[in-house]
Amino acid sequence: MFSPKIILALILLPFINYTNASEIILKDAQNFAELFKKQSHLTPHLLQTQYLDIGSKGIEIFTPRRIKSAENMLSMINHNKHVYNQALDICLPQIESLKSEALQTLNETQKVLSQTQSASVYIVFGANNSGGTASVNGLVLGLEVLCSLAQSKEEFKDVFMNFIAHEITHVYQNRAYVTHKNKPEPTLLFVSLHEGIADFVSGLVLNNISNAEILRHTYGLKHEKQLWKRFKSQMNGIKLGDWFYQTDTTNQPNDMGYWIGKRIAKAYYERAENKKEALITLINLKDANAIYRASKYNP
Incomplete structure (x- = not known):
């Protein structure tokens, strides 16, 4: 409703x-x-x-x-x-x-x-x-x-x-x-894609990794398999946990949810034959799970 x-x-x-x-x-x-x-x-x-x-x-x-x-x-x-x-x-x-x-x-x-x-x-x-x-x-x-x-x-x-x-x-x-005919459900996956797509587009336009991203990018590449295993088990829930705005006992950098979302967006974009249509789909973000499945992201 x-x-x-x-x-x-x-x-x-x-x-x-x-x-x-x-x-x-x-x-x-x-x-x-x-x-x-x-x-x-x-x-x-x-x-x-x-x-x-x-x-x-x-x-x-x-x-x-x-x-x-x-x-x-x-x-x-x-x-x-x-x-x-x-x-x-x-x-x-x-x-x-x-x-x-x-x-x-x-x-x-x-x-x-x-x-x-x-x-x-x-x-x-x-x-x-x-x-x-x-x-x-x-x-x-x-x-x-x-x-x-x-x-x-x-x-x-x-x-x-x-x-x-x-x-x-x-x-x-x-x-x-x-x-949209339906209001997006704010699952962890949706929020991560919402933010990660913006980081991905920024990198695409400016051809760089911003200073604000360097810490989580470095950490993410080093721990990608472990991060993904934990994220995947939580991604369809609505609790953001330590993925956004705070950290817990995992000692990971803040906002690693941005980085996971960016990695999924990047994988989706790179697999797409029509890059222009891929970006439009990412911006619309009508179905976060469909984008994840199509990306085949699985470190």
Whole structure:
């Protein structure tokens, strides 16, 4: 049974006017920079009225599960001021010089995935808990987190481009899910493919393994058989366990579910005769088990 939000999305789908032009929108980040630099003592009221209330669609997307509230964001700022200062002093100015290349990455991902409409990229400051997210309306990048993942300008460029390619893929996935007759069941396999496909597409577009992936990629190649045996026994359940966002006594890197999903997506793509159709099938992700079976992934 569809939720009210899904029903509304299906009703409104023919009338949604997605943008045909790529944009990198810095207004939110600039608003935060102006507020942060001129106020020696930030308050929840100042954050709310001079940042969140005047925010773009990106702030609207980023607030519910990430920023949460002005009080929560201020607490994170007060405990991590060096993180925000680094992003403001080093990474925000660098984005201006990367805009042209970022637009090229957006357009190339759109082309690779046979999509006719693009989406806006909103650069924001959040509560130091998320590098990015996506909705049907666009992708939002949390600059303080992205900047903390890099030790140099070259590393930040790598992180920035890979997050753009990854999150724009999620935009196209989310748009595809809206058109499905059945809401996808969030099994471990589905979530792993949802994230792994985005990592796979990012690697396909940029021809690299991002810095954010290196640890789990190295560990995954070394322990692939053991990881797959454990994952396979759990993949049709809805518990994400230690595969996402946390680790347990296995001592494996965080988010190994991304890597397993990427390996299945890669195997599916490489076996497909029609690569263009294969990518469309991966983006639609109508049947996670069918994609797994067709991939013949079995290390």
